[in-house]
Amino acid sequence: MTTSTPLTQDELKTLVGQAALQYVVRGEIVGVGTGSTVNKFIDALAGIKGDIKGAVSSSVASTERLKALGIPVFDANEVDSLAVYIDGADEIDGNGHMVKGGGAALTREKIVAALAARFVCIADESKLVAALGAFPLPVEVIPMATQQITRRFAAMGGKATVRLKEGQPLVTDNGQHILDVTGLSIADPLAFESEINQWPGVVTVGVFAHQKASVCLLGTAQGVNTVTY
Numbered sequence: 203m204t205t206s207t208p209l210t211q212d213e214l215k216t217l218v219g220q221a222a223l224q225y226v227v228r229g230e231i232v233g234v235g236t237g238s239t240v241n242k243f244i245d246a247l248a249g250i251k252g253d254i255k256g257a258v259s260s261s262v263a264s265t266e267r268l269k270a271l272g273i274p275v276f277d278a279n280e281v282d283s284l285a286v287y288i289d290g291a292d293e294i295d296g297n298g299h300m301v302k303g304g305g306a307a308l309t310r311e312k313i314v315a316a317l318a319a320r321f322v323c324i325a326d327e328s329k330l331v332a333a334l335g336a337f338p339l340p341v342e343v344i345p346m347a348t349q350q351i352t353r354r355f356a357a358m359g360g361k362a363t364v365r366l367k368e369g370q371p372l373v374t375d376n377g378q379h380i381l382d383v384t385g386l387s388i389a390d391p392l393a394f395e396s397e398i399n400q401w402p403g404v405v406t407v408g409v410f411a412h413q414k415a416s417v418c419l420l421g422t423a424q425g426v427n428t429v430t431y
């Protein structure tokens with residue numbers, strides 16, 4: 203009898219990063235997200251770089267990785283639309299609604315996702331949840347609005363904390379700050395996203411319900427599970 207060692211989380215990320223290649227439309231520009239899972243996808247994408255025009259990237263970090271691997275990076279303003287956007291998630295529910303922004307790139311991720319006909323989410327199975335809300339919700343904010351937004355979250359039972367980097371507020375690629383909010387119950391992701399996004403000073407809330415996933419490639423012990431929404 204043979205016993206196999208379970209795949210590590212890192213190996214599951216590699217698996218789904220490679221599986222995402224099948225969704226990349228040859229001859230076109232692909233939308234690329236941000237994070238450790240997307241890094242695996244970018245590494246795999248380098249293997250077919252001759253077959254694509256290039257990428258639109260959702261962060262400085264992904265842009266640097268793409269360019270280092272010789273993949274041309276286009277500005278989002280240079281494209282009218284994309285066939286596909288590939289990105290990770292911090293949480294994804296049974297409807298393809300996600301929480302994103304653990305890597306602080308949520309605003310650019312939403313912008314690139316909005317250009318794409320299809321959002322392919324790549325994630326290991328730990329990201330699958332029955333309902334969004336356990337992962338601290340990232341919200342990109344204009345710094346002068348931090349305290350009033352914190353009070354608004356408190357009024358709905360949430361505790362917002364400014365994300366720090368080396369003891370100072372983390373500054374996003376857009377020059378803004380991130381609040382991480384715990385204690386929320388996100389029963390209706392579409393309504394929640396719409397409501398928070400219209401608060402003055404909110405740049406982007408990390409609920410992706412309007413730009414939800416069309417497909418999720420979930421890395422499991424049994425291999426890649428493809429879920430379509």
Ligand code: 5RP
Pocket residue numbers: 235236237238239240289290291292301302303304305306307308311
């Ligand atoms: C970055 C994101 C990432 O997609 C999310 O944090 C998942 O990252 P990882 O693949 O490293 O788990 O939203 O802003």
